[in-house]
Amino acid sequence: MPTMNLVPVTSNDYRRIAERRMPRPLFDYVDGGAYGEGTLARNVSDFARISPLQRVMRDVSGVDTATAMVGTDCTLPVSLAPVGMCGMFARRAEVQAKRAADTVGVPLTLSTMSICSLEEVAAVSDKPFWFQLYMLRDRKIVEELLNRAWAVGVRTLVFTVDLAVVGERHRDTRNGIAGGASPWGRFRAGRLSYLTQPQWLVDVGLRGKPHLFGNLAEYVPAATSLPEYRDWVGRQFDPSVTWEDIAWLRGIWNGKLVIKGVLSPDDAASAVDVGADAVIVSNHGGRQLDGVSSSISALPAVVDKLAGRAEVMMDGGVRSGLDVFRARALGAQGVMIGRPWAYAVAARGESGVASLLGAFKREIEVAMALCGVTRMTDVTGDLVQVKDL
Template identity: 50%
Template sequence: MIDPLSIPVTADDFRRLAAQKLPRFLFDYIDGGANAEQTLKENVQDFTRLHLSQRVLRDVSKVNTRSTLLGQEVDMPLALAPVGMAGMMRRRGEVQAVRAAAAAGVPFTLSTVGVCPVEEVKAASQQPFWFQLYMLRDRQAVVSILERARRAGCDTLLFTVDLAVPGLRHRDARNALESQSLKGKLSRAYQLGTRPGWLFDVGVKGKPHTLGNLSELLNGSEDFTDYKIFASSQFDASVTWDDIQWLRDHWKGKLVIKGILEVDDAKRCQALGAEGIVVSNHGGRQLDGAASSISKLPAIAEAVGSDLEVLLDGGVRNGVDLVKAVALGARGVLIGRPWIWAIAGGGEAGLRAYLDSFQKEVEATLALIGIDSISALQRDHVQ
């Protein structure tokens, strides 16, 4: 339990608040990873094994955290990663998140399986945002989704490629998320009953609970279990590198391939004309036993960093982690669980506070390693 009088500051603070506010099956859905959750743990732990070089007596009176990500000026090189069904964690969660991201001067990425449709997110913010795509078996539906994103002003597409099949997430199985059995329904109903605040904020005031960008394919269903079943049936396991060209034919904006862990795959993205890649293992939610994202970053950045914009996703919890990642070759980082914990635990105000604290950590870290800007970070700042 978190002290009700204390002020949440860190990702862990907001994680504890989210656990208190969400029904367990929803908390486990965003918090959990695949199988034994080894990769999930190592994503975070491998950052702690990296040490920064402390340098003193340098002029750091004017530290600047500003940078660019995919041609967009940002107040710090960070973006909110796509998180599916964010609107189930807080009332219209994607809308609250895009407003908080705009206030912090960083991009927000809307998931294909977000609750709020792209048009609603566009109406909530004057700043451009990114869109994330899962390839569906119904390619005409994909074309329609891309056109809606384009009309909403999205010029950057994150194409997730590490979900040929859904990872085995045992927490979801324990919560019977794909079960329509009486036992599963009773278990979820009981959990909902233990969270009256969620029932009022999301259950009543947060409707509709559809996947806004896919509502036609789901026939307007608002059942969380239907979402899980849809994901298992519609995500296309037959997608190959040849489909990148098909996607290029239907998307004329910037293309970022998300889910790259090997140098040869990164080089292939480069050859196919992508503007960027995200070094990512899907937050440890797919292949358990895969290496942590940060451990794979240096080799990939060295191989393609001069030709591709290399971003990193997985395990980033604070501004210190961001500095380490950029020093090792990333242009910037994406955060997923931290922002959804903050939204679930504290709403838009909570996420704004978390991002404000995050930027202050970046500023302080840069100053204490003796440099005054993100652009001055180099490999030898990390041991």
């Protein structure tokens, strides 16, 4: 089926449309991973090793996907993951995503590196959203961002801990986004490829301004382009961060604290020891260290280690409501989806994100019904068979 005539339903449908609509450097930025992208692929493929166990002749007339994640009531156990630069994929994409998330009843997690600021996203509605942050070298900026987040109603902080250094992402280097290309290569990637997408040029390039990292604009007043902002942020990443810094963070943040980016059960336990309310099992979408475990394969050991001391969520490779069901069965309270909503907003804007979440909900409902359960609390490990994860 030609992409332009495709009626999107699945994450892959939206991906195909997004690839046609987005300039190549931007599509590769969101679509790609580190090194040879082996972990990126396994994040997705390892879900197929988890087989639902169908059960019949049960009363499943009232399936309910509602649950709570880190104190937030949700219509399904899904949050939109933080996606940096998403406002370059669609016009003011984070605002569109917030509207869609509000409509469906799930939380958006706004990235530090979002194009739209905390204040712009908060203006959409009074429904709360989550905020993602890194530990920056300048702790004063960290404190100021926390205060801004609190002022606009954020009560759940998602703190990313797996970015002491930036992973080697070959697609970004080839396209000039990560540097390393020749001056002509950077010009070609940065200019000519964008000219091939006239719809993007008008809708995002012109109507979607300003193209700045809204949360950071006041800290980098001399920057006039995204590469300059990225260079500043890269210099701000602090490789000296330890769990003591997270304890400091816990001491100044009065809301829920979620630590994102753990694969090791011991790291998850350390996060809880310093005050985390929840952890997210994650390998940064396969964008950091290639060859590490897929998130879904690392999940059960973390769940066992924490033994109910804190909520466990996961992200990485979730592409359907059936995957959400699988993750829930292995002990995740909920999941985050990143690339799927980024593809959807790039392809169809707010309506795309809302429709994708609607499809996820229907897929979860079908999986629950055909496995003989009607409540999320009943989605447990006895409903799946795991093959060599």
